[in-house]
Amino acid sequence: MLSAPYDSIYEEFKTIIPEERIYTDALRTMAYGTDASFYRLIPKIVVDTDCEDEIVQLLRIIDRHGVAVTFRAAGTSLSGQAISDSILIRMSEEWRNFEILDDATKIALDPGIIGSHANRILAPHGKKIGPDPASIDTCKIGGIVANNASGMCCGVAENSYKTLDSMRIVMADGTILDTGDPQSRKCFAQTHGALLEGLACLRERVIEDESLASLIRKKFKIKNTTGYSLNAIVDFEDPFDILQHLLVGSEGTLAFISKVVYRTVVEHPHKASALMRFPNIESACQAAHICRKEKVAAAELMDRASLASVQDKDGMPEGLASLAPEASALLVEVRAASEAELQQKIDAILGAVKELPAVIPHEFTAIPAEFNVLWNVRRGLFPAVGAVRKAGTTVIIEDVAFPTEKLAEATLDLQALFKKNGYDNAIIFGHALEGNLHFVFTQDFNVQKEIDRYATFMDDVTDMVANKYKGSLKAEHGTGRNMAHFVELEWGRDAYKLMEDIKELFDPKGLLNPGVILNEDPEAHLKDLKPLPVAHDIIDRCIECGFCEPTCPSRELTLTPRQRIVTYRELSRVQAEGTDFPDALEQFKKSFDYEGEATCAADGLCALRCPVSIDTGKFIKVYRSWARGTWEKAVASLAAKGFGPTTRFIEVDLKLAGVAHDVLGDKVMDTVTGALHTYSGKHIPRWNTSMPRVVQQGTHPETPRSALKVVYFPSCVARHMGVEKHDPDKTELRDHTLSILTKAGYEVIYPDKMNTLCCGQPWESKGFMEQADKKLAELEVALRAASEDGKYPILCDTSPCLYRMQEHIKGLTLMEPIQFALTHLLDKLELTPVNKRVALHVTCSSRKMGLADTMADLARRCAREVVVPDDIYCCGFAGDRGFNYPELNEAALNRLSEQLEGCTVGYSTSRTCEIGLSLHGKVPYKNIMFLLDEASWPKA
Template structure:
């Protein structure tokens, strides 16, 4: 750490817990990464948990004259969330929200994920206006600070237009709540001169007819280039001007601590159609007509964009055969009821009846059908990212043309691609003239940087000068376009922006170089290199979409950060440079990257290019754990003995806890775990007794038979000591199956069977594969070569079988089996009580989230699915070997358990242990509840 930061660091440690201040090279590099094509490494990263900590950090930064940058989710594409100074990131306490005014308003802290805000509003038929493509990962702080929009919100429903109130912290640490009259009165006393100057700037701007006309023109389009100068012509009251300037300011004028939005209607009825025109001109002319129609979204995709996904499964057969210049419009319409939707579709079809279409998919209101159409649009970027050359990055530029010039603008864009030898594709939000173009770029040579420089200069001149458009329509100016703000706006407006910056951040300590930069070469500095690291992750573009579902994000590294650090380690290994730094990073990675990775692969479901970072970690473990293969193979060969010994050990532990008391037992085992530096597992009071071995099954008259494989976890681990229901899961399964008329068949040598997951998670893949093959053969024989279905009672083991078996068997985990075979054989009597539901990673991957919720809806009157809980982080033995991972993943769980809730369900025995420990209520297999509330149909 630089000496100049030491005094600041020492003082900061007096006001913020040291554990939330990071200065080590691993965390600063990993936490300092965003989705842009730039790389800066902060000197200090501060994880703030409340407004007071933000204020204190800003006051100290001002005292020591050190720059500060704010970060929400880090999904921004233009470099506005990185710094080489002090980076402020959000802790857990920024996730609160409040809905009021008959759901006409929602107040959101900056750490709320955009999609979660919409989920909170969904029961009221409302949503927030902004709808960026990254809404499943980006946070409200970034949405507001960048004035992010999206496919449907246009310029009418973005943050600027739907802002109701704001809590914000100025550069000097002053907190303002615009909905609190006392706070406003205090601001008038302490910052009256600043407010007066804002009012004067607004008056001068309104009086300058040329400048006012320019501002009105610029915001007729989507525009996030520079500051929101429209605040100076749209409002008279200085505080309104101030809050609307904060929208789109990218953290360069202050910190948005809370924002209140006016919500917008979310129509429940939707339909989509795909219209393919022979050329871009026809598509753009149709867009001008559609803009006058009741459409919700019109997405344009040129031939290159369509070609990038044309061979994907489930897409229209005609796509590979479209003409060279074919251009598609994906049109969506929404309505409050089915009749209105039907009338809107007819009106839209009538409006474009004069166009000759090369191909079309007519309007459909069936979700599975229009979902496939939107898969075309959503699949473009991942398809391009997946095939980019190793070492290059994918850049998404974001411009807007006046819609009357859209066709000509797109044509000229294509000419620039050819001129500079870029194989780019174009797609975007046609109603607003907002086009994204995507291209692959390497920065590993001066020639490539020079090519990029000249290309961007030509782009800027084309869009901003020739067509008077926006160089940034919705992605934010950032570092990427800061050098071109004056070119787009002209000197007069540009200097006005600097006046605003000087007024609100006189010391230029908030993200200097972002949004405004007098260095016209700034966009070419600190360009990010993406060196090869491993074929599993080389396609990563560091977007951060994976982070919300990762259980270790708040503890150590997210998948994105693991990849960032592995790239740096791989680069240093190849170069032979800075061996001291390499050893430090390797040592840190053992814990931050490896030991705290659950390796469940849930990240792959959120990744645009399908990267499973867990596969990289397992491969690293394989290389490290090969020396333990002989031990692993011995345990596999003596598996019956191992499981028997484990049952005995669990019963001994349970008896010890009962003798000395559970609180004392918990403290003792924790102390032993800590003293052994984690080598001795942590055994909590929630840990189970040993299970009893399955007995000979009861045979039922009839032809219904099922092969039942209790997983090794179910065969080993019974209920927890404090659980009111002490029946083992095998008894529950047999009871449920028997009442439905099924005879149970157990495979031979049951106690020796294992799917191999314990070995696979540690990277000992050869033993894992052998164990899986043995289990497959046993089930093949027990099912009489696939004649009978197979039930595996925990979802992780079932997923291993589904993914790894080669023989044709009908494989089910509990939810799938009940839904497929038992619903028409059982009568459900739901209980009037809430039940917590945790859908395991493996269940999510098998598409069982909705079926599991629907099944539990049959069993109780209230199903509680807690926010922010995705993977539980127990991950096999991680829950006892690295219990802090489980604790971190479930840190938000206990506060979401209703007061009258006494039970939770899942379908993985190990996950249920951690869920029980961190919720305070016992978690069991969902089959316990199903068995309890059902009777045979008479």
């Protein structure tokens, strides 16, 4: 039950927002209230909003009740600026509108668009947005602007502050201002003239105080996100310009940003990089200073500890391990409009640094595969620390900046502070062009002694940065809770008072994200620390960064991988400590069983985005295995042992469902089966109109004898699930596969007793690990016999099955359709693209095998136009989970059909995925072998 006034607020919220988008339960408030920082506050109410009008009405209610509110975009913020113990407002994925303006010189963006998505929109125009934070594949525009996030290349010249054209704002009292609309400005001047006049007075006050104005100008020559963007007051005269630029970096403490118009920047088509290695940090910093003058795109400094943390990993450049203890490196990138200009820049840089001592001669590469290897060194630094930290500790990444001429000296001082405070495994890297350093270390917040050590270290660091070097305590990660108390230390009393006055003008009641940016509590950075209890080996390395979230099919339905880990950690902590009431614990667990376990597709795509490669899906499978009782395991064993009868039972089910569908029709069949599914508590699978009919069984046709041989293992799903009723093409996958193999001159071999064989995937996905492994072992014996122990390649038509086979079976050449086509078919077939606009879905397994681009390339060789829908990574059908929890499939594909305009058919490599894709894409999906067969014929 909510206490006053939140009970009243909740009732008022329900008049504006559908109740299913308002959360007050213990599990969801914890899950949705967690961000990437090492702080934890649990909100009383979490609200998901779809549009600006909802924000306006919510803020009016909040203003009337006088409670605090925090806005959340992606929750990748590192300093605790996106958490709340009051009201948390999140943006749903409806906040994804955009408009390209003025021949792509500008772009209008909703705050819910992911940064890299904005760049995908602009890429055909040769443009991009200026900010380029490391989290750009996850963080959203609202957070990028609100934190003035920058990155490796944008520096201080192309960040949000410098590239902002206009913005649309909702003030604390619910008033809307569009700074790009003259009429909106006129209305705002009438209703909020006092605020505009106050800003004008602040500017006058600063300009008259030359020492303060000079301080502000000096502080923003390097990266600085400590406190408010006071440079707005000296850079602009128009109060509206001052206002909107103060919003940049304001971390949700002044107003809500509902739309941003950026001036775009050029995305140069030609790039080259070099990993310059120097004998000491001084030489590397001197090189960075030179590179700044040469206007390189990026220069990333890495100390020896950084390089040591990644030197033994696969794919790293040679020679890192042999570097001396004092060595350092500078990763430099140059960009240009042409190859000739690129080479000129390279020559100029090499000439400029030739007098500096180098470990090896500097060498640039313009080959993407090679310079991506170099950048993998840089990208691997943060994960490297996270991967080796002790369970229960957190990874802290801090972010400071120094005058560039003092960078070498400051780096050495920082290393000395690590040693003084016992942080022996800390690493330093950063954006050297702007004097910006990141330092990463592990910290235990479970013991008071360790918290005290952290407090001492922070006092040492802030004193060194602010007093000795007059630098920035926060360069690009935002002030947050972590540095809010130290803002006055860096800026001094006059500038701090200026910030207090700004806050008072915008938010006189102090309701917007209190405690962030300005905080008088000297121990604020040591309070509300997030516990990271030991929970399970698979997930203990999670740093809760949220990078996994954009690929998760349940992200709009229930929980993301990060949130599953957060809530399971809490569940395991409470169970271990016994500090909660049993009924509350039982309710939390019951919620987790649906939100965390039942609606997890367990696709493993989260591991591809995770900095430390955590496969949350794998953990959920383990969790499922814990829940399996003796009788369930017995039934699973019986089904595995008698797989032949089991599949015949499935065939009967499919036939009966097909007959019922023909008799009842779509609408009645859907209504009846929907009711059965609901009233059985989801125990009866949910039928849908794209349900396949049973494959017409028969003998497997023989192919002509040939020196070329292949073992063909159709998955059990493909052997039994044929075409759907409404697909005009009634041919079977088996027939198209055999047609292609015959065209290519292959003799096909089938494993013995094939109808009893299965890779074990249906058992593994449900947590029956023992049964899954037994089925896989049976399959391996059969495949070894059929392939004469690996003499012939083995083709499986279903990617998820093949992926499991490849994971566990060694010594055999196992391939799914794309792999087999590239390796064994394309040199034997002629391809002519069919005159169709087709859709393509890359399954989770194919993505994990690195086949996404390859599959798209193959499809484009076979069809006139290929559509690969944006931001749909996993279909959410997850084997048979789409029948038991169809809401997961629906949530994952809710934007599929709108992207398939003009498509007549779609292709994939998993029959169960194709069921959900056909249903929600509103075009029939089938195996890509259909397309390859249609577009190919034998080479002469």
